[in-house]
Amino acid sequence: MDRPDVTLDRMRSFIRVAERGSLSAVARELRVGQSTITRHLRELEEAVGVPLLSRTTRRVTLTDEGRRYHADCVQILRLVEQAGDEARAARGAAAGTIRISCSAALGVRQVSWLVFAFQDRHPGIGVDLSLTDERVDLVREGVDIALRLGPLTDSSMKLRPLGRSRRLMAASPAYLAARGRPSVPQDLAGHEGIRMTNIAGSDTLVLDGPDGERHAVPFGGRFRIDHGLAAREALIAGRGIAPAHRWLVDDVLADGRVEVILPGWEPPPVPLSLLIVPERAGIARVRLLVEFLAEHIAGVPGIEPPAR
Template sequence: MDKSDVTLERMRTFVRVAERGSLSAVAREFGIGQSTVTRQLRELEEAIGVPLLSRTTRRVTVTDEGSRYYADSVQILRLVEQAGDEARGARGAAAGTIRVSCTSAFGVLHVTRLIFAFQDRHPDIGVDLSLTDERIDLVREGIDVALRLGPLSDSSMKLRPLGQSRRLLVAAPAYLAARGFPRAPSDLSAHEGIRMSNIAGSDRLNFEATDGRHLSVPFGGRLRIDHGLAAREALVAGRGIAPAHRWLVDDLIEAGLLVPLLPDYSLPAVPLSLLIVPERSGIARVRLLVDFLVEAIGNLPGIERSRA
């Protein structure tokens, strides 16, 4: 076997195994048998003449030679994809698939419709949308673009700030009729709270009063939930009071199913950002989606567009 056997298919398989650390995961991702993945890796290593991966019964790790080859392979595959983009661009049509990750509730209520509109505008572009509230490794999972709520710590990704997501305290009219309206943050101790179990610090609420004062009060309740759509259902069912993103409950407020509380006090907004895997940012279809989302998301309820 010689260097002509270093094919893009084998290189792409190696890159994904290096990123995921699992032959079986890559086999599932590509829709092929694990034996095919093993064969492609073996043929690539034979063509290059050095071991790229170290395999044990428990894990797959990249060798020193493999680390260098991985970095070069990522750049080669990116250039190949960009060359295809430029060729297709000559006839005016971006094509291919974009993998997008988004927080679940935001994705279901808003991003799915934005993706529909984007694909209507670009019919040759496919979108693989993954909805999860977990902070996944974008490179490992093969994601191109991710929409994230909250502070970010992954400095290796390209960041596009989208704005601030405004929150407010809400409850159902039936709950308030039975338990009364809180008039100040301190009154919340006598009420039933709906807490998000996957958000750190949800046992306290921080407010800023219209006169500039800052207050922090305990927030408790019998119901803890780890999904925004479930919290939305609990609110409508009158299970208690909860802080909610405006985009999560705006339609319910308009319909009279929920009531905003404590108008003289505001909750801190949450940053909304777009993360882009650097190696994918130059791909034409990725750039198109990023530009589309930056413009469209700023028009959603409760999103204060970033000035950056």
């Protein structure tokens, strides 16, 4: 019997299984049955004549030959995508799908609207927007780019600083009427704080003061949450005081449902960065979105240019 051919579909299945370590996860991602992924892998191994994956009941790992072949496959598929991009560019129409990861609150409040505007400009480009506050592995999850707030440790990705997100101290008028308005940071000790459980050290609040010095004050409270949108709702409901990104509360500040307190005292701004998977950086549609976000992110309330 003749050996099967090496096809792009089989290579794509192999790459994603190698990166995710799970046939079932890749089947869900590619919207096919797991039997299809199993067949692709078997036929690809028959085509190249060596075992590429080692399978156990718990996980799938690459063989030595598989590691070398995986690196080559990634480059081959990147060239295939770029060739398609160049052919479409000759007709002036970018196409394909981009996968983006972004923190949930920022994605809902701001980034989704930027994506809408981008797709209006480039109707042939599809976008899969994944909203999560977890620091996902971009390659493993098949993500092209990620918008990240806070310090970064992943040096394997291409990094593009987008700016810094300014924060403020906020509370609702109802809360302030019931509990009083703090005039200096030390007054926070007698107030209810809305704290984020997914931020280390949230029991201490760091504020930059009008004197140019940085101050740390204890910050407690009965309500803790791990999601920015829920913290926003708690502020509106008068459950306490919280540090908030300006983009998170710009609308409720404007209509008076939330007020700025301790003017002149602000939590330090948070870096906002764009991470790009290096193998995806050269693809035309990814480049278009990266440049669009870099240009338009300055229009998001509270985002200031990166520190020089």
